[in-house]
Amino acid sequence: MEKHFNEIYSEHKEFIWNITSKYFQNKWDREEAFQEIFVKIHRYLPAYKENGQNYLKTWLYKIAITTSINFFKKQKRVQMIKDVIGFNERLFFRDQQPSNETTMRGKEESVDYLLKPLNANQRAVIVLREIEGLPYEEISEIMNVNIGTVKSMLNRSKIKIREYLKKEGICNGRD
Amino acid sequence: MDEINIDKALLKMKETHYPVDYVQQYESIMERVEQQKRPLAFFFQKPLLASMSMLFLAFGVFFYSGATNKTDYTGNSSKIDTFMASVAVIDNDENQTEQQDFYSSFLDGTIE
Numbered sequence: 001m002e003k004h005f006n007e008i009y010s011e012h013k014e015f016i017w018n019i020t021s022k023y024f025q026n027k028w029d030r031e032e033a034f035q036e037i038f039v040k041i042h043r044y045l046p047a048y049k050e051n052g053q054n055y056l057k058t059w060l061y062k063i064a065i066t067t068s069i070n071f072f073k074k075q076k077r078v079q080m081i082k083d084v085i086g087f088n089e090r091l092f093f094r095d096q097q098p099s100n101e102t103t104m105r106g107k108e109e110s111v112d113y114l115l116k117p118l119n120a121n122q123r124a125v126i127v128l129r130e131i132e133g134l135p136y137e138e139i140s141e142i143m144n145v146n147i148g149t150v151k152s153m154l155n156r157s158k159i160k161i162r163e164y165l166k167k168e169g170i171c172n173g174r175d
Numbered sequence: 176m177d178e179i180n181i182d183k184a185l186l187k188m189k190e191t192h193y194p195v196d197y198v199q200q201y202e203s204i205m206e207r208v209e210q211q212k213r214p215l216a217f218f219f220q221k222p223l224l225a226s227m228s229m230l231f232l233a234f235g236v237f238f239y240s241g242a243t244n245k246t247d248y249t250g251n252s253s254k255i256d257t258f259m260a261s262v263a264v265i266d267n268d269e270n271q272t273e274q275q276d277f278y279s280s281f282l283d284g285t286i287e
Contacts, residue, residue: 017195021192021195027193031203039208131185131189161181165184
């Protein structure tokens, strides 16, 4: 079992990292989600009946996306509680916060902020389609929704990103 | 204002690579897997935190049971109240019997 898990880790770690690193904005979330995904893979591996390499990849995608969605929702709830009780991270981690100027300059150069306005499912669709380049059929299977829903979610996500970029005055994706 | 090209921005995002130490991540994953195999490991690793949580839980259960053990609207007392009342009755009965024995013995003259 351990051998099989190690094989999966060495063969598929890059693509799982690619999903989590694009799905989440900060380093801590990325690493936590990445670890959580592999812990789940380890847990469910005995129950998994291997039906060829393609099926394995779909199974891994399913675990990666479901875990990322759940992790994102959990983080949102934690953030909501922090907002309600007025927890200010800057008071506790003052030294680790980048200055305002750095943050604004970073916004112009990086693309981390692109998925910021999207909810958990919209992020998943963008990552699977635009980053991983999966066909609509596979995305619909992974996310357990029909193809029409995938297309409309993708379209809505792009509109949301465009509106967000306009609102924030960020010109990164401009022609 | 120029039109914002989302596809171009997403392409840039796709090409962005975030560095990660896969060996360190693997070690952390295996550590978490081991922790899940030993659910009581938490108690040994963080005994203070574990005992504090247990104490908190115990207080919670105590107060909750106290809060629910109230006399209900029909006037019937709860289990604890009934139990305490029955103990008091037994106590009283025993005391009364002892006292009666004492007085009868006193009156009989067996005790001066």
